[in-house]
Amino acid sequence: MQIYKIPESLRKDTNFTFCAGCGHGVAIRSLCECIDELNLREKALAMVGVGCSAFLYHFLNIDSLECPHGRATAEAAGAKRVNPDKFVFTYQGDGDFAAIGLTESFYAGIRGENITTICINNNNYGMTGGQMGPTTLIGQVTTTTPYGRSAELNGYPLKIAEHIAMLEGTAFSARVSLDSVPNIIKAKEAIKKACEVQVKKLGFGFVEILSSCPTNWRMTPYEANEHIREKVVKEFPLGIFKNILEK
Amino acid sequence: MTLDLIKGNIAIAQAAFDAGCNSYFAYPITPQSEIGEYLGAIMPKANRVYVCAESEIASINMCIGSAATGGTPMTSSSSCAISLMQEGLSYACAQELPIVVASVMRAGPGLGNIYPSQADYNQAVKGGGNGDYNIIVLAPGNVQECIDYTHRAFYLAKKYRNPVFILSDGLIGQMMEPAEFTKYPYEDIDNSDWILSGAKGREPRIIRSLSETGEMHHERVKKLFQKYKTIEENEVLYKEYFTDDADIIVVSFGSLSRNVKGAVKKCREQGIKVGAFRPVTLYPFPSKKLYELSKTAKKFIVAEMNMGQMINDVKVAVKGADVDFIGRSAGDWLDIDEIVDCVKESAGGIYANI
Numbered sequence: 001m002q003i004y005k006i007p008e009s010l011r012k013d014t015n016f017t018f019c020a021g022c023g024h025g026v027a028i029r030s031l032c033e034c035i036d037e038l039n040l041r042e043k044a045l046a047m048v049g050v051g052c053s054a055f056l057y058h059f060l061n062i063d064s065l066e067c068p069h070g071r072a073t074a075e076a077a078g079a080k081r082v083n084p085d086k087f088v089f090t091y092q093g094d095g096d097f098a099a100i101g102l103t104e105s106f107y108a109g110i111r112g113e114n115i116t117t118i119c120i121n122n123n124n125y126g127m128t129g130g131q132m133g134p135t136t137l138i139g140q141v142t143t144t145t146p147y148g149r150s151a152e153l154n155g156y157p158l159k160i161a162e163h164i165a166m167l168e169g170t171a172f173s174a175r176v177s178l179d180s181v182p183n184i185i186k187a188k189e190a191i192k193k194a195c196e197v198q199v200k201k202l203g204f205g206f207v208e209i210l211s212s213c214p215t216n217w218r219m220t221p222y223e224a225n226e227h228i229r230e231k232v233v234k235e236f237p238l239g240i241f242k243n244i245l246e247k
Numbered sequence: 248m249t250l251d252l253i254k255g256n257i258a259i260a261q262a263a264f265d266a267g268c269n270s271y272f273a274y275p276i277t278p279q280s281e282i283g284e285y286l287g288a289i290m291p292k293a294n295r296v297y298v299c300a301e302s303e304i305a306s307i308n309m310c311i312g313s314a315a316t317g318g319t320p321m322t323s324s325s326s327c328a329i330s331l332m333q334e335g336l337s338y339a340c341a342q343e344l345p346i347v348v349a350s351v352m353r354a355g356p357g358l359g360n361i362y363p364s365q366a367d368y369n370q371a372v373k374g375g376g377n378g379d380y381n382i383i384v385l386a387p388g389n390v391q392e393c394i395d396y397t398h399r400a401f402y403l404a405k406k407y408r409n410p411v412f413i414l415s416d417g418l419i420g421q422m423m424e425p426a427e428f429t430k431y432p433y434e435d436i437d438n439s440d441w442i443l444s445g446a447k448g449r450e451p452r453i454i455r456s457l458s459e460t461g462e463m464h465h466e467r468v469k470k471l472f473q474k475y476k477t478i479e480e481n482e483v484l485y486k487e488y489f490t491d492d493a494d495i496i497v498v499s500f501g502s503l504s505r506n507v508k509g510a511v512k513k514c515r516e517q518g519i520k521v522g523a524f525r526p527v528t529l530y531p532f533p534s535k536k537l538y539e540l541s542k543t544a545k546k547f548i549v550a551e552m553n554m555g556q557m558i559n560d561v562k563v564a565v566k567g568a569d570v571d572f573i574g575r576s577a578g579d580w581l582d583i584d585e586i587v588d589c590v591k592e593s594a595g596g597i598y599a600n601i
Contacts, residue, residue, distance in 0.1 A: 011451075042447035045316055057453045063443035065315045066455035068338050071308040074300075078312025078320065079443075081296040082270050086316070086445060104308070107301040 007032035009041045011061045021221025023178040023211025024052055024120060028059060030188040031091070031118055034195050035062070040087040047076040049092030049101075051127045053120060056091050070101025073108035076115040087198060089116040094208075095125045095133040098160045102134075105164075112169020112203040116194045119160060119206070121175075122213040123232065130216030134158045137235050142216075157235055161208040165241030171203035174240040177210040179228040183238070193245060202244055210236060250425035255415060256281035258390045258426060259349050262397035263321050264289060266431045268347070270296035270320045272309035274328065277361045278417035279351035282323040303328045307335030307346075314344040315454050317442040319401065323349035325417075326367050327358055330375060336410055337376025340471070341456035345404035345411075345438075349397070352416040354578035363418035364577030365501060368556040371412045372529045379468050381475045383411040383482065384529040386501040387419060391426040396527070402433035407478055408441070414529060416552070418502040418580075475531075484527035485536055489515065493522030494597055495590060496540055498561050499550040500526050503581060507550055510586035519594050529557070534564035541565040545597050550586055553577050 006012055009032035016025040035041050044062045048054055050069035057064035067075045072090035080088040090097075097105045097119040108115060124142050125131040131144040135157050139148040149157075165173035172194050176187035187209060194205030210232055212224035219227060253261075260282045263271070271286045283299075290297035296313070300306035306322045313320035324332065329350050339346050350371055354364040371384045383403050385396040393415060400411040443452055458464030488508055490496055499507040504525040514521040524540065526533050541547070547565055549558040551574040558572050573581060573589040 043445040045443050045445065047312065054457070057455065061446060061451050063446050063451050064453045064455075065312070065443055066342070066453070066457060067311070068308065068334055071304065071311075071335070074305040074308035075312035075315070077298065077305075078270065078272060078309030078314075078318070079316040080312075081298060081309075082313045082318035082320075083316050083444075103301055104305050107305065110301075111298075 007036045009035045009044070009061050010059055014059055016059060017055060018052065019215040021212055021214040021224055022052070023122065023209065026178045026184060027118065027120060027187070027209050027211060028056060030184065031191055032060070034188060034192040035087070037192070038195055038199060040195065040199070043085065044087045044089065045079055045083070047072040047079065047088065047090040049090065049096035051093040051096050051125065053091050053093045053096065054127070070096050071104055072096065073101065073113065073115065073117060074104040077108060077111070077113045080113060080115050084114070087195070089118065089195070091118050092120070093126065094119060094121040094135045094160065098158050099134040106167065109164050109167030109170040109204045109206070114198050114201050114203060116198045116205040118191065119208045120211045121160065121208050121236065122211045124213060124216050126213050126216055130213070135160070135236070137231060159236065161206065161241050164204070164206045167204070169203045170242055171197035171205055171244045173206045173242045175208045175210065175236055175238050177228055177233065177238055179210070179212070179225040190240065193243065197245060248427055250427050252423050253390050253426045254281060254421065254423045255390050255393045255419040256351065256421070257285050258393035259323070259397050259413060259415065260285040261428055262394040263347065263401070265428065266398050266401035267319050268321045268401065270313040270318045271322070272298045272300045272306040272320065273322045273324060274300050274303050274306055276325045276328045278353055278420050279323050279325050279349065282349060303331040304335065307332040310346045311335060311339055311342070311344055314339070314346050315342065315443050317438060317444060319345070321347040321349065323351065325351050326353045326355050329367065329370060333375040336374065336382060337378055337380060338456055339410045340380035340382065341378065342454050343408040345408055347400045347404050347411050347413065349413045349415065351420040352414065360578050361417065362578040363416040363502065363580070364553065365416060365503065365551050366553040366556070366577035367414070368529065368551070368553060371414045380471065381530055383407070383409060383478060384414050385411065386414045386527060386529050388501050388504045388525065390419065390422065390424045393419060394426060394428060398431050398433065403482065405436040405438065407474060409474070414501065416502050479531040482528060483531045483533045485533040486525040486527060488523040490522035490524055490540055492520055494520045494545045495548060495593060496522045496524050496544045497548045497550055497586065497590065498524045498526070498537070498557070500529060500557060503550055503552050506581060506583050507586055509583040510590060513583060513587050514590050519590060519598065521590055532560050532564065534560070537561060537564035538566060541568040545569065546571065546593055548573060548589060548593055550574060550581060552579070552581065
């Protein structure tokens with residue numbers, strides 16, 4: 001029998017403040033379980049992005065630095081370089097990682113920074129109320145694309161994990177989803193590998209997590225998970241795109 | 248004492264190394280690239296961190312990551328690229344992080360040109376980042392001071408947990424003159440009670456700048472300004488030259504103060520009672536001392552290699568005293584005779600026979 005308990009890496013005195021059905025809580029819990037299982041909590045340093053992900057440091061039982069929007073991987077690089085024995089990870093949204101922070105993010109992979117990044121892809125800027133972001137689907141209605149995202153006007157959604165996988169210094173890159181229990185289990189496995197490559201000093205570990213945003217998608221939590229299965233994974237296929245652990 | 252012929256940029260680089268800088272993050276730009284080239288040679292050999300950053304945005308944020316986790320970081324840059332760091336500097340002030348930035352000024356606005364300038368006085372002293380904050384600014388006037396004030400920059404950054412600028416320019420940066428690499432003269436400052444080092448056997452620490460409530464924010468900023476008050480009371484540095492009996496005082500900073508000194512000598516030979524005043528710390532600004540001098544001096548002339556930036560701080564300090572200005576757009580030098588002519592013109596109202 002397995003007894004449910006709160007991971008040591010989560011604070012016990014706070015509750016998640018995310019919207020109903022939001023994937024952040026599951027992602028954070030999975031990450032914290034991995035950190036516990038790899039016995040990294042006491043040497044972990046969290047570099048927290050701006051957006052809904054910024055709430056992270058309220059919940060973590062881990063030292064945390066609030067980073068400017070998009071700059072978490074640069075701050076993580078600075079922290080890891082002077083503290084090579086610490087476990088340094090970033091937690092960012094897709095807007096933070098792949099729009100405003102794209103240069104810093106890519107360079108984490110280009111230089112092979114020995115850090116781990118978790119990037120929540122929810123197809124919009126959630127914190128500011130659901131505007132179009134780098135991963136918004138073609139045709140998706142957001143507050144800044146009221147007629148749906150048009151490729152002609154706004155270009156195309158960015159396939160983050162595939163691009164990160166192409167970089168020499170990337171050790172692990174995967175896209176996972178939180179839409180169902182089997183996928184949550186797979187997501188945790190991927191997060192663990194992205195942590196392990198750092199412990200083994202192999203390079204940049206990256207996981208892009210497809211996560212629902214029912215509030216801004218104007219859906220119920222159930223509909224939002226259906227939407228991920230029916231629409232989102234067609235644009236953003238799940239999979240491991242690079243894994244030098246199994247080379 | 249052994250003097251070597253040392254270039255200003257190299258002086259800053261070696262002095263940073265001697266001050267215990269354990270991580271340097273930067274992107275190249277003229278006229279300061281020698282700092283990165285020199286440290287690129289010595290940092291890896293000493294097992295210290297050197298990262299050629301992908302941009303100045305990245306380099307200042309790498310400094311933040313290093314400083315927040317117990318490192319002793321420095322970055323260096325110039326003018327249009329210091330502009331890119333303003334967001335990071337605002338965060339570093341809000342999060343109270345010890346970061347040293349060597350700013351070697353070239354001409355602006357825009358790409359400007361690569362000649363020496365003092366047009367980034369406002370950029371350093373007033374800042375271009377958002378919010379209420381102050382950065383300590385030290386302005387060396389020669390190569391020896393590049394060494395001494397780089398040491399001091401690291402000390403003050405750690406003592407006050409605040410970013411510190413070394414505001415040099417292309418002239419001092421590229422000039423060689425005799426100087427000595429002295430030993431870092433300051434005590435070590437313990438940071439173990441605030442850095443992020445892993446929540447082992449203690450509550451987790453958060454270094455942040457976001458305030459959830461107005462009250463929380465007000466308290467946060469109030470605390471910052473209490474610190475700035477202490478800095479203003481204790482860390483003002485300036486240099487004086489013949490100010491005791493001066494009717495006219497020429498105020499200048501950094502490299503230009505050398506020519507101002509030459510001009511003062513020349514004027515004195517011609518019987519004009521001129522003195523020179525040089526703020527070394529541009530923040531905190533030596534306002535009190537200038538006000539004191541305004542009680543005896545009849546006139547101030549502010550000389551700058553820009554269109555008039557420090558003059559605003561001088562005007563505030565001297566509270567209504569007469570202030571003239573000599574300067575020109577960055578990228579050009581004011582020579583001794585030009586300053587002498589300006590002093591003579593200003594002196595016209597004071598001395599009947601000039």
